[in-house]
Amino acid sequence: QKEVEQDPGPLSVPEGAIVSLNCTYSNSAFQYFMWYRQYSRKGPELLMYTYSSGNKEDGRFTAQVDKSSKYISLFIRDSQPSDSATYLCAMSANTGGFKTIFGAGTRLFVKA
Amino acid sequence: DTGVSQDPRHKITKRGQNVTFRCDPISEHNRLYWYRQTLGQGPEFLTYFQNEAQLEKSRLLSDRFSAERPKGSFSTLEIQRTEQGDSAMYLCASSLGVIGDDEQFFGPGTRLTVL
Numbered sequence: 001q002k003e004v005e006q007d008p009g010p011l012s013v014p015e016g017a018i019v020s021l022n023c024t025y026s027n028s029a030f031q032y033f034m035w036y037r038q039y040s041r042k043g044p045e046l047l048m049y050t051y052s053s054g055n056k057e058d059g060r061f062t063a064q065v066d067k068s069s070k071y072i073s074l075f076i077r078d079s080q081p082s083d084s085a086t087y088l089c090a091m092s093a094n095t096g097g098f099k100t101i102f103g104a105g106t107r108l109f110v111k112a
Numbered sequence: 113d114t115g116v117s118q119d120p121r122h123k124i125t126k127r128g129q130n131v132t133f134r135c136d137p138i139s140e141h142n143r144l145y146w147y148r149q150t151l152g153q154g155p156e157f158l159t160y161f162q163n164e165a166q167l168e169k170s171r172l173l174s175d176r177f178s179a180e181r182p183k184g185s186f187s188t189l190e191i192q193r194t195e196q197g198d199s200a201m202y203l204c205a206s207s208l209g210v211i212g213d214d215e216q217f218f219g220p221g222t223r224l225t226v227l
Contacts, residue, residue, distance in 0.1 A: 008152065032214070043116075043203055043218035044155065088154050092214075099168060100145075100216065102154030 003027050006089055006103030015112050019076040023089035023103045026070065030091040030101075033065050035074045038086045038105065047087075048074065079110045114138060116219035118204050124225045125194055132190045133222045137206030144187050145216060146179055147203040148172065155203050161187060162209060194226045 006023045013019055021035075032051055036044035048063040050056045056063045062075040072091075076083055086105040093099075117136045125131050137144050142163050147155035158177070159169045163184035173179075176194075181187040191198055201223050205216040 004154075006154075034215075036218075041221075041223070043205075043220045046215055046217065049215050090154070099157050099160070099170075101157070102147075104152065104154050 001026060003101050004089065004091060004103045007106055008104050010107040010109055012109040012111060013079055015079060015081060015110055017079050017110070019079050019083070019108060019110075021074040021076075021087050021089075021106050021108070023072050023091075024070055025072075025091060025101075027091075027093065027101075028067075028070070029093035032092045033063070033072050034090040034100070035061075035063055036088040036090060036102075037083075038088060040085075044088055079108075081110050081112045084108055084110050116204055116206050116217055118202075118219040118222050120222060121220060122223045122225075124227065126227050127194055127196060129194055130190065130192045131194060131224065132188055133202055133204075133224075135187045135189070135204030135206075135219060137186070137204070138217060139185075141206035141208055141217075142184065143207040143209040143214070143216075144181055145205040145207070146187070146189050147205065149201040149203055149221070150199075158189075191224075194224075196226045199224055199226045 004025045035048040038044045053065045053067045060077045064073040088105045089103040119134045145160040146158040149155045161181040176192045179189045201221045203221045205218045207214045207216045
């Protein structure tokens, strides 16, 4: 079993839809949770960075962390064609190693 | 441009050849990471540096791989005797190294193709 599980999709939605992306994990030591956006043939770009449980909102993006369920989510409101990309969840433990584990990524297509 | 830069962006080589990639992190960042990403997968951690010290290496980093960060600034990743399975995107990231706020910023990557 992988430490971080993420549905690879693809996920196709119409413009303006609310998108929900999710990851589950098995390592209870994870404390830091990130979402990255990656366009084709580019490096990942950090979207959201959260510590421990709770919600964080930034513009159209909301990140949720539920440590009791080992489940994290990213919501995108009013999705745009420019949001079409691969979304990677990532997480790391507070053990001093700072090794970050990534999910496989979910490919999102937003249709105009 | 003050982001992370990587050179070259693309490298095509024949099996058995050695290749070296360079990463220039954001100037004030003291942590530097190397990752490998294959098609349809997320980045896989290879190694990271705190200043010039290499503090952690993944078991993915075989004896053919070596990374250096000699002056705590730029870093190089060398792959010796390349194999077709080494074909991947090699990503570099840097961070400030502050506990509780250690955001990693990625470069554009070096795409390696081994023929």
